[in-house]
Amino acid sequence: MAKPIILSIDAMGGDAGPDMVIPGVALAVERRPDLRFLIYGDSSVIAPLIKAHPRLGAACELIHTDVVVRMDDKPSQALRAGRWKSSMWKAIEAVKTGQAMACVSAGNTGALMAMSRFCLRGLGDVQRPAIAAIWPTTRGESIVLDVGATVGADARQLVDFAVMGSAMASAVFDLERPKVGLLNVGVEEIKGVEQVKDAAKMLRAANLPGLDYVGFVEGDDIGRGTVDVVVTEGFAGNIALKTAEGTAKQIAQYLRQAMTRSLLAKLGYILARSAFDRLREKMDPRKVNGGVFLGLNGIVIKSHGGTDAEGFASAVELGYDMVVNDLMAKIAQGISNYHRAGGSLDLAVAEAGED
Structure with missing residues (x-):
C-alpha cells in the first residue's frame, strides 16, 4: 500500500470558512484515496460537517483551535494575535514539525505569508519568497x-x-x-x-x-x-x-x-x-486554484478565499502533487x-x- 500523503488544513480560512473547506477536502480524498488530513479549526462547527462525509472522517484528525485569523486582519496583527493559537498557525506549524507534508489555507494572504515566513523560515540562500x-x-x-x-x-x-x-x-x-x-x-x-x-x-x-x-x-x-x-x-x-x-x-x-x-x-x-x-x-x-509559496522550508498552498468546494479541492490536489513530485x-x-x-x-x- 502506498504511503499516505498527509496535509494540514486551515479549515477556518476563506470567505465561507468550513462550509467551503470541508466539502472541498472531501472531494479531494475521493479523488486521491491516499490523502490524509490534519484539520485545524473550531471543532463545534467542523465536526458535524465532517460527519456528513464518512470517507473524509476516516482519513482525517480534527484538532480544535480557538483563534481565527480574519480575512481583513493586517499581517502584523494576525501574527501577534494568531501566533501559537490560530488554525492558520497550527496548520503551518504541522509542516515545520513534520506532522504534515504541506499546508493548505484559503485564509488572509498577507497573514498566511507572514506566518509561513516566521514559522518555516527561508530556504537556504533564497532571499525572498x-x-x-x-x-x-x-x-x-x-x-x-x-x-x-x-x-x-x-x-x-x-x-x-x-x-x-x-x-x-x-x-x-x-x-x-x-x-x-x-x-x-x-x-x-x-x-x-x-x-x-x-x-x-x-x-x-x-x-x-x-x-x-x-x-x-x-x-x-x-x-x-x-x-x-x-x-x-x-x-x-x-x-x-x-x-x-x-x-x-x-x-x-x-x-x-x-x-x-x-x-x-x-x-x-x-x-x-x-x-x-x-x-x-x-x-x-477553480481548475487552477492554488498559489504555491516558494522559498520557504516547507510547502504552503494558498487557495483563493472566494472559491467553492471544487476550487478548494483543486488547491488540495496541487499540494498533493507538490509532495508526490518532491518539490x-x-x-x-x-x-x-x-x-x-x-x-x-x-x-x-x-x-x-x-x-
Missing part, C-alpha cells in the same frame, strides 16, 4: 511567479524565482528543462528596468542545466504559453493575475448576455452547447546548481563573462 500560480494558456499551462509576495524584487531575487519556478514546472509538468522567460515591456535587450536586465545577464551567465532561459517575454506571451515559466516581481505579477481573472469573468458575462439576447441566439447556444461547455471548462478558474528536493537541487554555476558571484562577474 514568491507566490507561484499555475496559468491556463492556449498550449496548456504555465507557471507565473511572483504574483504578490515580493514587490520590487531585485535581480538576484528574480533569478531565485526563475530557479524555483523551473523546479516547480519540473515537478508539475514533468519537464526535464523548462523554458523560462523574464516578463518585460519588450523582447529587445535594451528595454526594461535595470533589475530585469541584470537578472537576464545573470541567468545567461549561469547557464543552468535544469533551466532553459529563453530571454524576455511580454504580457501577451503569458496566455500564449510561449514559455513554461514566466518570472516577474510581485507588483506586476499580481496585476497580471487580477487582470486575467477579471477578463475571464468579463468574457463569460459577454457570452451569457449574447446567448440570451434573442430566440435565435438561444437556439444557436443549444446547437453549440458542447463547444460552450468545453470553453467554460477551459476558463474555469522541495527539486528546488534545493536547482538552487545548488545555480550556486555551483557561479550564482553566488556578483553581477560584475556575469557582465565580464559576456565581454
Whole structure:
C-alpha cells in the first residue's frame, strides 16, 4: 500500500470558512484515496460537517483551535494575535514539525505569508519568497511567479524565482528543462528596468542545466504559453493575475448576455452547447486554484478565499502533487546548481563573462 500523503488544513480560512473547506477536502480524498488530513479549526462547527462525509472522517484528525485569523486582519496583527493559537498557525506549524507534508489555507494572504515566513523560515540562500500560480494558456499551462509576495524584487531575487519556478514546472509538468522567460515591456535587450536586465545577464551567465532561459517575454506571451515559466516581481505579477481573472469573468458575462439576447441566439447556444461547455471548462478558474509559496522550508498552498468546494479541492490536489513530485528536493537541487554555476558571484562577474 502506498504511503499516505498527509496535509494540514486551515479549515477556518476563506470567505465561507468550513462550509467551503470541508466539502472541498472531501472531494479531494475521493479523488486521491491516499490523502490524509490534519484539520485545524473550531471543532463545534467542523465536526458535524465532517460527519456528513464518512470517507473524509476516516482519513482525517480534527484538532480544535480557538483563534481565527480574519480575512481583513493586517499581517502584523494576525501574527501577534494568531501566533501559537490560530488554525492558520497550527496548520503551518504541522509542516515545520513534520506532522504534515504541506499546508493548505484559503485564509488572509498577507497573514498566511507572514506566518509561513516566521514559522518555516527561508530556504537556504533564497532571499525572498514568491507566490507561484499555475496559468491556463492556449498550449496548456504555465507557471507565473511572483504574483504578490515580493514587490520590487531585485535581480538576484528574480533569478531565485526563475530557479524555483523551473523546479516547480519540473515537478508539475514533468519537464526535464523548462523554458523560462523574464516578463518585460519588450523582447529587445535594451528595454526594461535595470533589475530585469541584470537578472537576464545573470541567468545567461549561469547557464543552468535544469533551466532553459529563453530571454524576455511580454504580457501577451503569458496566455500564449510561449514559455513554461514566466518570472516577474510581485507588483506586476499580481496585476497580471487580477487582470486575467477579471477578463475571464468579463468574457463569460459577454457570452451569457449574447446567448440570451434573442430566440435565435438561444437556439444557436443549444446547437453549440458542447463547444460552450468545453470553453467554460477551459476558463474555469477553480481548475487552477492554488498559489504555491516558494522559498520557504516547507510547502504552503494558498487557495483563493472566494472559491467553492471544487476550487478548494483543486488547491488540495496541487499540494498533493507538490509532495508526490518532491518539490522541495527539486528546488534545493536547482538552487545548488545555480550556486555551483557561479550564482553566488556578483553581477560584475556575469557582465565580464559576456565581454
